[in-house]
Amino acid sequence: MILKNAFVLRNYSETPQKLDIKILNGKIEKIKKKIEEKNDEVVDLDNKLIIPGLVNTHTHAAMSVFRGVAEDLSFDTWFFKVIDPLESKLNEEIVYWTTLVSLMEMASNGIVAFCDMYMFEDVVAKAVADFGMKAVLTRGLVDIDGNGNGRLKETFKLLEKWHGFENRIYIGLGPHAPYTCSIDYLTEIAKISKDNDILVTMHLFENSWEKEKFNLKEILKTGIANNQLLAVHCVHIDDNDINLLFDYNVFISNNPSSNLKLGNGIAPITKMLSKGLNISFGTDGAASNNSLNVLFEARLSTLLQKKDNPENMKIEDVIKMLTTNGYKALKINGGEIKEGNYADFTILDLDNPSFLPIENIKNHLIHSNPKIFATMVNGKFIYFDGQFPTIDKKEVYKQFTISYRKVIGIEN
Numbered sequence: 159m160i161l162k163n164a165f166v167l168r169n170y171s172e173t174p175q176k177l178d179i180k181i182l183n184g185k186i187e188k189i190k191k192k193i194e195e196k197n198d199e200v201v202d203l204d205n206k207l208i209i210p211g212l213v214n215t216h217t218h219a220a221m222s223v224f225r226g227v228a229e230d231l232s233f234d235t236w237f238f239k240v241i242d243p244l245e246s247k248l249n250e251e252i253v254y255w256t257t258l259v260s261l262m263e264m265a266s267n268g269i270v271a272f273c274d275m276y277m278f279e280d281v282v283a284k285a286v287a288d289f290g291m292k293a294v295l296t297r298g299l300v301d302i303d304g305n306g307n308g309r310l311k312e313t314f315k316l317l318e319k320w321h322g323f324e325n326r327i328y329i330g331l332g333p334h335a336p337y338t339c340s341i342d343y344l345t346e347i348a349k350i351s352k353d354n355d356i357l358v359t360m361h362l363f364e365n366s367w368e369k370e371k372f373n374l375k376e377i378l379k380t381g382i383a384n385n386q387l388l389a390v391h392c393v394h395i396d397d398n399d400i401n402l403l404f405d406y407n408v409f410i411s412n413n414p415s416s417n418l419k420l421g422n423g424i425a426p427i428t429k430m431l432s433k434g435l436n437i438s439f440g441t442d443g444a445a446s447n448n449s450l451n452v453l454f455e456a457r458l459s460t461l462l463q464k465k466d467n468p469e470n471m472k473i474e475d476v477i478k479m480l481t482t483n484g485y486k487a488l489k490i491n492g493g494e495i496k497e498g499n500y501a502d503f504t505i506l507d508l509d510n511p512s513f514l515p516i517e518n519i520k521n522h523l524i525h526s527n528p529k530i531f532a533t534m535v536n537g538k539f540i541y542f543d544g545q546f547p548t549i550d551k552k553e554v555y556k557q558f559t560i561s562y563r564k565v566i567g568i569e570n
């Protein structure tokens with residue numbers, strides 16, 4: 159396949175230019191000013207901008223079923239009183255359909271890859287496999303209820319069945335949070351991470367009471383970050399914690415909408431960036447955001463950090479966080495449009511008044527109003543001009559509605 163006539167932003171530090179891209183076996187084979195080859199499928203992308211695929215480094219995809227279900231509540235009421243009890247109604251079938259809805263939403267927002275932490279990850283993997291997206295999937299791990307081992311067994315099964323599937327699906331370890339995982343459990347998880355060379359992702363210091371109850375050094379001394387830790391939120395951390403996160407090479411997922419909506423605060427992103435930490439963006443689940451759009455997260459985070467100093471969070475740094483940093487956080491290759499890389503693209507429509515003047519399109523990506531035209535993963539379109547070519551949208555919506563009614567307890 160040859161993508162023709164588009165502007166291409168090869169990576170965060172360059173300037174978009176008109177280039178053709180040839181894709182073969184899911185990878186970028188050639189990038190040139192003009193590629194004229196017969197017998198290839200040609201996709202004319204005139205008036206479009208191709209950028210490296212956007213990455214969502216934290217979500218709970220199946221939680222689309224809880225979107226709008228619990229609003230205007232404190233974190234404790236939201237989680238312990240509403241969401242946690244409703245989660246007991248979920249099953250494999252429900253999670254399959256509700257995950258697909260989130261994959262559709264992410265694709266329509268230009269997201270090519272994401273990191274998930276939830277339950278029934280076997281069917282989450284099936285949804286990702288069917289839809290065509292790229293993901294690191296983690297079974298949420300908790301041992302305070304005595305079933306820590308059962309959840310680890312699920313992780314081992316996932317590893318065996320899905321890790322490396324079509325160079326798109328990878329398995330990681332997902333200890334839920336310091337308040338649901340004991341130090342012994344984290345130590346065991348750290349060992350499994352090292353033995354299998356897979357990443358760990360964990361909610362960390364999302365709430366102020368976590369900072370009071372738990373000690374970051376004690377958590378990191380378990381070895382949890384020795385292979386790779388993607389820490390989510392990190393809102394309530396001080397300068398010492400930032401130094402520790404840097405020393406242990408911890409990756410950070412910044413989820414500003416969720417943090418603000420649940421009243422948890424604003425993460426010290428500027429401080430972490432100046433220390434040199436790898437920071438990327440996550441949406442969190444649709445129950446606490448309520449949209450899965452990392453371009454929005456990037457803009458919100460940037461504006462929050464510019465509040466006191468407009469020189470904070472420069473455009474190129476933010477594009478890097480959305481792309482290159484996201485891939486590094488997920489421990490997979492990508493984030494740049496270059497020969498040999500997988501063809502993971504976010505394609506924007508330049509037929510958009512908020513993208514004029516066209517000379518400044520790179521700046522419009524963060525501070526204007528981007529419109530997504532198409533999303534491609536490993537050389538295949540998963541979203542194209544309002545359509546989802548890999549699935550039957552009507553059937554997904556129908557099954558989603560049935561699932562929602564079952565979870566909430568609405569009789570037919």
Ligand SMILES: [Zn+2]
Nearest residue numbers: 217361442443
């Ligand atoms: Zn989360």
